Amino acid sequence: MSADVELDHLTIRFGDFTAVRDAHLKINGGEFFSFLGPSGCGKTTILRAISGFNDPTEGAVRIGGRDMLGIGPNKRQTALIFQNLALFPLMTVAENIAFGLEVRGVNKLNRRDKAMQLLDLIALKGQGDKLVSELSGGQRQRVAIARALAVEPQVLLLDEPLSALDLKLRQHMRTELREIQQRVGITFIYITHDQGEALTMSDRIAVMSAGRIQQVGDGSTIYDHPETAFVASFVGENNPLQGKVLSCDQEFAVLDCGIARMRARNPGGLEAGDEAYVFIRPENLKLSTKGDTAASADTPENSFTAPVVSEAFEGAVRLISIQGPSRKPIIASIPNTGEAQPFTPGLLLNVCFSADQAVALPLGDLADE
């Protein structure tokens, strides 16, 4: 069984400090939902409010339609996987997994059966009698998941569970987690500051910044149609160009960005006179050297001329830094074909991009690198 989780204008304060500000969203039953945001933005606080360790200052948390106010963490149909796992070091693996059943008064035989079954699920068959300290990081990870699943929760909450693992293992665990979720079919609420994790695993993502939920949507929506400057700059690489809106037609706006006039999508309804950012992703910039007529044949709407600052080689792609209007250079990435000549610093480039791939958004905090 899986339950939906509803945050109803949830605000959580610690003294004067507001950790979560007016979070309002609904997570569907059986969904893999992620909260994505930089460190300290209030992700853990939201998760602890759902599991019952933090009380809402304002608003409510509803699980399966029921208001959770006054219901303690031990009475909720949720299970939390802690950032540090919090496995019990004095118990064996099987005892850890069966702990939730033990405190519910399930008898020893049934506990053992269930533990065996879960050990199978997490591919740790026959290792039930080991101590937690005898397991590797990835194995501990899976024991924590099994321990949480043993109580058959309707909602599983995961607080950056992969952050302690090394890169290879992390990627392996991503697919494993997603598989487990599909097998057990319960609601997963996943917290991470790693956008790769969020994008690969989730049905939907909520991007957070400084206690506020910035945008909720599936991976491609978040990536291709950001609604705020923060989301545009936090998810994936993006070049912000600040400017003033000159005119708007239905879907597009024209901005004066200093180096040139730019035409970009205008999803937020900017009006003439507004200050705004134009965001353009590095992979969408097309570069050509002056006089190279082949590239400018398809004449995209936006183009400007600027000198190369430097070039970085990244294997599959080449990252070219171009002098922009602000101190921070504009980054363009082009596939490495292995034959093109290098871009020497100072070389004047013709930079262009289509209006469809650029988006104009109201000024707001940018994610710092």
Place this chain on the structure above:
Amino acid sequence: MTSRTIMRLMVGFYILLFFGYLFGPLIMMGITAFNATSFPQVTPWEGFTTAWFVQLLEDDQMTDGLINSLWIGLGVVCLSVPIGLAAALMMTQIYERVRPYYYMVVVSPVLTPGVILGISTLVFWDRMGTAVNAEYESLFYNGMWLTIVGQSTFISAYCMLVFLARLARFDRTQEEAALDLGASHVQVFWKIMVPFLRPAIFSAAVLAFLTSFENYNTTVFTIQAESTLTTVLAGKVRMGTQPDLSALAVIIIAITLTGAILHEFLKQKERLKQIRQEKAAKEADQELAETMGL
């Protein structure tokens, strides 16, 4: 002779002096316990004897005192360990701002002279007894009980310090994880907290027992008509020492040494176990990496 050898000689001499200072008296006393002279002395050696041990066992005053000391020690353990544990747990629950004041209050008995604790215990229970018109045979005037209570006032503070040190290393998320899995607060206490504190409970009990066993300052006031080993010894020494005291010292030293060696042995075993576990974890890591083909 080079300056290096001089240096070495001096260090050696210092070490000799140091250990001589530490253990000289104990060794001396140990020898006197086996000398046949009727006064504790090493020379002249009048022959090896175990008669002083026999005399010690036959000394009713001494054995009575010893038995009382053991009972009082047990009583103090039973009273101080729970009180100390409760005080330490309290410390983790109250507001951060009042903690220093709370700490000051509960630790103050440790800093109070034992004599004062003894007298005040005596006076307090006497007044209380008078107030409720208690009989003379009642608990209010019972030397054993008063000694247990009097010693516990400061020994429970020692126990609290032991528990606080252990609790400082407690990971609160353990408690939260247990709650999250459906445990009640009582279950969290018995299934998570107590197992975690077990080594500290053991240390606190040993500390409480030993402190009680060797206490004199408080006991001498609260014990009244009864006696403990320390009060009997003090009384005897006042009349001049006999080799049977040396015999007692030998026994105590032997027990202490055995305890220390046993403790070290167990610790070593624990260490080996830990090393084994770490090795197993590393192997598991490797195995995992191999099966995943990394």
